[in-house]
Amino acid sequence: MIPVNNPSTVPLLMEGRRQQILDGADAYFTLHGFRPTTMSQATADCGASEEEIFSVFASLDLLTEAVVDRRHLVWMGRVQDCCDKFDASHDKVLSIFGFLERWFAEEAYKTTVFSTVYTSLGIDNPWVLQMAARHVKAFTTMVEDLAVSGGLPRSLGTSIAILAEGAQVTAALTTDPSPAREARTAAAMLIAVYQTDLDVIHF
Amino acid sequence: MIPVNNPSTVPLLMEGRRQQILDGADAYFTLHGFRPTTMSQATADCGASEEEIFSVFASLDLLTEAVVDRRHLVWMGRVQDCCDKFDASHDKVLSIFGFLERWFAEEAYKTTVFSTVYTSLGIDNPWVLQMAARHVKAFTTMVEDLAVSGGLPRSLGTSIAILAEGAQVTAALTTDPSPAREARTAAAMLIAVYQTDLDVIHF
Structure with a gap:
């Protein structure tokens, strides 16, 4: 079981970054379907660095x-x-x-x-x-x-x-x-x- | 569009072979799910040769x-x-x-x-x-x-x-x-x- 993401516990500055990463990943999944993929593929176009991404989404x-x-x-x-x-x-x-x-x-x-x-x-x-x-x-x-x-x-x-x-x-x-x-x-x-x-x- | 398999057009001897291959593939899909696979994986345990399999199912x-x-x-x-x-x-x-x-x-x-x-x-x-x-x-x-x-x-x-x-x-x-x-x-x-x-x- 993985923990549920809870936006209310995320600081405001990080929330902006979080939405930006989610937008990028959502666009990727819309284009390619929810198929087995990698973190780098799903976040390729979100405009955040690998370090920033992993600081918000650990997996x-x-x-x-x-x-x-x-x-x-x-x-x-x-x-x-x-x-x-x-x-x-x-x-x-x-x-x-x-x-x-x-x-x-x-x-x-x-x-x-x-x-x-x-x-x-x-x-x-x-x-x-x-x-x-x-x-x-x-x-x-x-x-x-x-x-x-x-x-x-x-x-x-x-x-x-x-x-x-x-x-x-x-x-x-x-x-x-x-x-x-x-x-x-x-x-x-x-x-x-x-x-x-x-x-x-x-x- | 691929043609629908029509068992009624298959000769009797081949029909036995057909069911044998289908049994093997069905067991494979039951175990592994309907995921992208290959003909050789899906038919590995059906007991028919590659030539026999392709003579019945072209793809x-x-x-x-x-x-x-x-x-x-x-x-x-x-x-x-x-x-x-x-x-x-x-x-x-x-x-x-x-x-x-x-x-x-x-x-x-x-x-x-x-x-x-x-x-x-x-x-x-x-x-x-x-x-x-x-x-x-x-x-x-x-x-x-x-x-x-x-x-x-x-x-x-x-x-x-x-x-x-x-x-x-x-x-x-x-x-x-x-x-x-x-x-x-x-x-x-x-x-x-x-x-x-x-x-x-x-x-």
Whole structure:
């Protein structure tokens, strides 16, 4: 198990350097995929010296984890931004599928989807699996909390998170964004089972 | 694009040799994962000469595709066997999630799940993506046909297939088989929306 990178413990000056290195490594992984590589390859274009890099990230695994963790946080932020546009919890939940549909249409989708990233890094590595589980659990908990705050059972949130994961993998494997809409319809139907005021549900 | 291996065009004597080579390569991939390799590594223990191997599989890509294709057929056969134990279409559909739960509990699950196999082979390779799409579409069509034969909308089958894909990726990333049950419950609820005879649905 490797320790989780915790930006809050990093001094401000070093934080700037940290983001600069992360930007360089993120650009490298975007171009080459999350494949076995070396620290010098992943940081070749970040503009920091080897000494500076190793003072911030003691290993390639720690750097890689920080890149993926930042992507996870950015992604969760995008999901949250979509949800924030709506007041009703069930509208927030359904808006996630609208976000997914737009995300699936992005050029790099099939190589940036998290399941692909984790698998490319080697899902049999304990630290990768730990990171994958953290990502899935954070997203699932977010949807479950939305369900509960809308008066729906927590387990309904779990099911809807599974639909969102299924849409992501299906879209990645078929290069077709339509699973987002199909999953959205199913999510709306599941919510409707618990709603008496059916006219607020937009299938 | 590479041509699809078509066993029906292979003479009987060669078919035995073909299966022997596939067995050896399948065992190799099970042990080492679907990572970049060579023909001689993948066929080292199959008991056939290099000449015999190349007479059946002209390239490593063709051999790999045949291994994954056979796995797909075996997997679809296992799903079909579960479905065949039931008469009612909706019971057949729900039995798929029982199969998934047992599959998730198998030791090698997280490295044998198809999304992992395709990603490991490089989902950015057109022939891998073609194979991945073929797998997802075959499974989705199977579930859609079951839905239709049970008087349910085809789109409900699509949604239930997405739930099954979501359960697979969630189970793989969290090493927890419970998404199978959560997806099953959601599938049963979706079917129930269209059923008047609710007492035949087993949540």
